[in-house]
Amino acid sequence: MTTRNRGRQPRVLYLSFYFPPSRASGVYRARATANHLAEEGWDVTVAAAPLKFLHEAIGSVDEKLAETVDERIHVERPRLNQFVWERDVRKFSRFRQAMPVTARWFYDLGQRVFPEHYASWGWASVRRALRLHARRPFDVVLATGNPFASFAAAWLFNKITGVPYVLDYRDSWTLDLFADEPHYEPDHPVWAWERRVLRGASRAAFVNDALRGWHAERYPEVADRMMVVPNGWDRDLLSVVEAPPAEASREAAAPLRFSYLGTVTAAQPVEALVEAFASARQHPDIADSTLNVYGHLGFFRGSDVQLLERLGLDPARGQTDDAATGVRYRGPVAKTDVATAYAESDVLVFLAGGARYVTSGKIFEYMASGKPIVSVHAPGIAATEVLAGYPLWFNADSLEPERIAQTMIAAGKMARDLTPEAREAAKRHAATYTRDRVLAPLESELRRLAGAPRETAGPEGVPA
Incomplete structure (x- = not known):
């Protein structure tokens, strides 16, 4: 390990397309990672998605979450060619309006170089990073996917500058997590790109051991550089250390409140959940209980209608609750307000799609609440570990x-009989998954690669 950075703040370029105010599923890991690095003394520059894309193309933002980003973090927003997202012909460029077929040909040509619609952002991130690097050099690059143009950008930046990079697979590039099979045909160019970026990476992090193992089997030459960095929960966004007054004052005989908190997606077994809850309400201990669904319905505009119908609600009539079934859609909850929703819940429902490689970041804050948790997902997913x-x-x-x-x-009975001792035991387990704890090994690895060992105090309190 070199010591080229001893005596100065180590500098990291964090390639994270989905970063606040985005509300994409992986944004909380990105936010926590950047904040953790800043708190540990890093000079952090984030390359993120253009605000125009978040607001206009996908309409997926949480402005309150943006307020929780450490003010020491510098955010750059390189441009993205929104060719495939632009539907309004009046907003097309003059070239595209005049020569639409030729414009499409040029766009498709770029896709053949790197097969992802976010490729233009990746190349723009490299150009922006090179200008910043010329002024004050970066010591290491951390890239998180998806999108995986961030991985290609880290690889190219390394080829030009020699700066080492680490890949964070918060999602899988080539494995379909829901079908449990490769996402692409064997001859697809994405395989060559994944092998290329992994070979050049100093480390590659995965959210669970099942995903690490899948990739290690396919890329054995870099298996020794793979590590697991699980998701976790954020203390600053989830203040549930002590029982809030809303819980303490709840009447023992009051109807139970089952709750799901998180984005509802088409991949989740929603119908199984609704049918199971209807059946459970036939039992006298669960009768009159409610199933509260907090969160967005899908990640994109227009996905809410189908998902409301799957919850047994009628969007045409503006129905958001059904007294007969006990299902209530409570709408989105800002990440900064989720503690209140947890305090108003008795039993949490862990609804997850996918197969054995799925963990889901939501489960960590569920545990932090110290409440009973009911699993509604396929058997054997990684979250069960x-x-x-x-x-x-x-x-x-x-x-x-x-x-x-x-x-x-059974969970409802436990909720009624829950003792402070049982809740504290649950919280002790959850405490092992705070973000600071799970991110510490990644930060140490970045520090090693940057040649910036953590200074330790000598006998007189002077850094050694």
């Missing part, structure tokens, strides 16, 4: 509605 040590976990290990209903009834 995290939940296995949580004493208030109720798992049907099945998507059969009747089996899920029985776990709901």
Whole structure:
């Protein structure tokens, strides 16, 4: 390890397309990573998505979340060619309006170089980074995907400058997590790109060991550089260390409040959840209970109608709750306000799509609440490795509605009889997954690569 940075602040370029105010599913890991590095003394520059794309193309923002980004972090927003997202012909460039076929040909040509619609952002990030690097050199690059143009950008920047880079697979590039099979045909160019960027990377991080193992099997030549950096929960966004007054004053005989907090997506077993809850409400201990759904319906405009229907609600009539089924859609909750939603819940429902490689970042803050958790997902997903040590976990290990209903009834009984000691035991397990703890090994690895060892105090309190 070199010591070229001893005595000065190490500098990191963080390639993270989805960064606040984006509300994409991976943005909380990105926000936490950047904040953690800044808190540990890093000079952090983030290359993120253009605000125009977040507001106009996908309409997916949480302005309150942006306020939680450490003020020491510098955010750059390189341009993105929004060719495939632009639907209004009046906003087309003059060239595209005059020669649409030729414009499409040039766009497709770029896709053949790097097969992703975010490629232009990746190249623009490299150009912007080179200008910044010429003024004050970066010591290391951290790239998170998706999109995976960030990986290609880190690779190219390394080729030009020699600056080492680390890849953070918060998602899988070539594995379809929901079908549990490769996402691309064997001859697709994405495979060559993944091999290329992995070979050049100093380290590659994955959110669970199952994903690390899948990639290690396919790229054994770099398996020794792969590590696991799980997701975690954010203390600054989830103030539930002590029982809030809303919980303390709840009447023991009041109807139970089951809650799901998070984005509802088409990949989740929503129908199984609704059917199971309807069945559970036939039991006297669960009768009159409600199933509260907090969060956005999908990540993009127009996805809410279908998802409301899957919840058994009628969007045509503006229906957001059904007294007959007990299902209530409570709408989006800003990340900064989720603690209140947890305080107003008795049992949390962990609804997840996908197969064995799925963890989901939501499960960590569920555990931090110290509440009973009911699993509604396929058996054997990676999240069960995290939940296995949580004493208030109720798992049907099945998507059969009747089996899920029985776990709901058991979790409801636990919620009524929950003791302070049981809740504290649950919180002790959750405490092992705070963001600072899970990110510490990644920060240490970045520091090693940057040649910036952490200074230690000598006998007289002077840095050694």
